[in-house]
Amino acid sequence: MTPCPSDELLSAYVEHRDEPEARAALQAHLADCEACAGLLSLLVLAGPEAPPEAPSRYELKSQVGSGAMGSVFIAHDRVLNRQVALKWLTTDSNTSQPARERLLAEAMALAKVNHPNVVHVYDVVTLDGDDVLSMELVSGATLRDWLAEASRPLPRVLDVFRQAARGLAAAHAAGLVHRDFKPSNAIVGSDGVLRLVDFGLSLDTGQASALLPNADSLATRSSRGTPRYMAPEVLLGKAADARSDQYSWGVALYEALVGAPPFSTETPTQKLALMKSHGFSSDPGFRRLPAHVRAVLRRALAFQRLERFESMDAAAAALEPRVRRTSTWVAVAAVALVTGGAALHWQQTRCDDAAEGLSQVWSAERRAKVSAAIDGTGVAGAGAIKTAALAFADRWAEGWRAERRALCEASWKETTPAPVVALQFACTERLRVEMNA
Numbered sequence: 001m002t003p004c005p006s007d008e009l010l011s012a013y014v015e016h017r018d019e020p021e022a023r024a025a026l027q028a029h030l031a032d033c034e035a036c037a038g039l040l041s042l043l044v045l046a047g048p049e050a051p052p053e054a055p056s057r058y059e060l061k062s063q064v065g066s067g068a069m070g071s072v073f074i075a076h077d078r079v080l081n082r083q084v085a086l087k088w089l090t091t092d093s094n095t096s097q098p099a100r101e102r103l104l105a106e107a108m109a110l111a112k113v114n115h116p117n118v119v120h121v122y123d124v125v126t127l128d129g130d131d132v133l134s135m136e137l138v139s140g141a142t143l144r145d146w147l148a149e150a151s152r153p154l155p156r157v158l159d160v161f162r163q164a165a166r167g168l169a170a171a172h173a174a175g176l177v178h179r180d181f182k183p184s185n186a187i188v189g190s191d192g193v194l195r196l197v198d199f200g201l202s203l204d205t206g207q208a209s210a211l212l213p214n215a216d217s218l219a220t221r222s223s224r225g226t227p228r229y230m231a232p233e234v235l236l237g238k239a240a241d242a243r244s245d246q247y248s249w250g251v252a253l254y255e256a257l258v259g260a261p262p263f264s265t266e267t268p269t270q271k272l273a274l275m276k277s278h279g280f281s282s283d284p285g286f287r288r289l290p291a292h293v294r295a296v297l298r299r300a301l302a303f304q305r306l307e308r309f310e311s312m313d314a315a316a317a318a319l320e321p322r323v324r325r326t327s328t329w330v331a332v333a334a335v336a337l338v339t340g341g342a343a344l345h346w347q348q349t350r351c352d353d354a355a356e357g358l359s360q361v362w363s364a365e366r367r368a369k370v371s372a373a374i375d376g377t378g379v380a381g382a383g384a385i386k387t388a389a390l391a392f393a394d395r396w397a398e399g400w401r402a403e404r405r406a407l408c409e410a411s412w413k414e415t416t417p418a419p420v421v422a423l424q425f426a427c428t429e430r431l432r433v434e435m436n437a
Helices: 007-014 020-030 034-046 097-111 143-149 154-173 207-211 242-258 268-277 291-300 312-318 332-338 364-375 382-413 418-436
Strands: 058-066 070-077 082-089 121-127 130-136 140-142 186-189 194-196
Touching (some): 097 121, 140 143, 143 154, 154 186, 154 242, 291 312, 364 382
Antiparallel strands (some): 058 070, 070 082, 121 130, 140 186, 186 194
């Protein structure tokens, strides 16, 4: 093994001031010397990394982060005149050519994913042996920070996680597995749209994990990802797949809704036992969730991956608002004829989630059709029946809209607990569905 380098050489390496030959020699030494690798890790932690040399097309502005995947800088694209994020992918002298080719193939596949819930990769370039991604620069907060900033209404949290599920589905359709889905690897933009970032494009190169530590990751030579969100098969050393991403998504969703992780134990053995038994099911916070949300979590967090949803699209669909039809709206003309002009009515039942507006249920066009239908019956007293029926429907629609407005205000002002608001939204949706029958 070569002699250990001086502190100055290590600092030059961290600050990208060394020559390519010296850098290659130091990387070879670090692969065999744990002491120097540890010292280099401390130097990285001691302060921000100096900007590397950027491709001539880009002007570096500032560093915004570093992690197991690499360093990230804000840059100006001189050709397209826009701000981008440049991400240096983590490789070292231990990286085999086939492994690097896999890394680049995945980066290029990600660049072909065009989906609103996946950060857009514009280009993949190589500079002095380093692979660099040019990516969409998103203004917003990580999902972790967004959840911590305020008590979010349940419908909004579910909407954001449906977006995450659709983003993962798009990546899976392109043949990619995220490998490290967690709230800090998704951004809720200032436009309200969630985007997945930081796909697991890092290689198992040993020292790379020490050089670029991640505060909430436990990097090992045999696995990528964050143990807190890992699927049981990954913890057991098996390869991650799309359903492993689904499990990570389920853990993050559970945390967001309950306020604590589904599995919190001292040892991996205890954690795996809880995973297998669905130990989280008895948590009071979990039991307060709407029934269909509990069902989604149980399935996404199934110990056996084949028992999970067949795809993230299916998981997203299962998280959509539930409407169980248990009563009917009796049609105006039919009830009037059958009951000899008796007053119209409809029945509502308990509901459990939210939906949207009334424009297709009771509009000027729908009102005119009902009026014409009653007139067309030719029965005695049709005019009086029509007047009463239309007045009833008008009053109902006015009251429904007023209730939805009040619930909307309660949701945004957070004056009512989120689960209560969700149930009340669901009840108004049930009324809307039955009115439309």
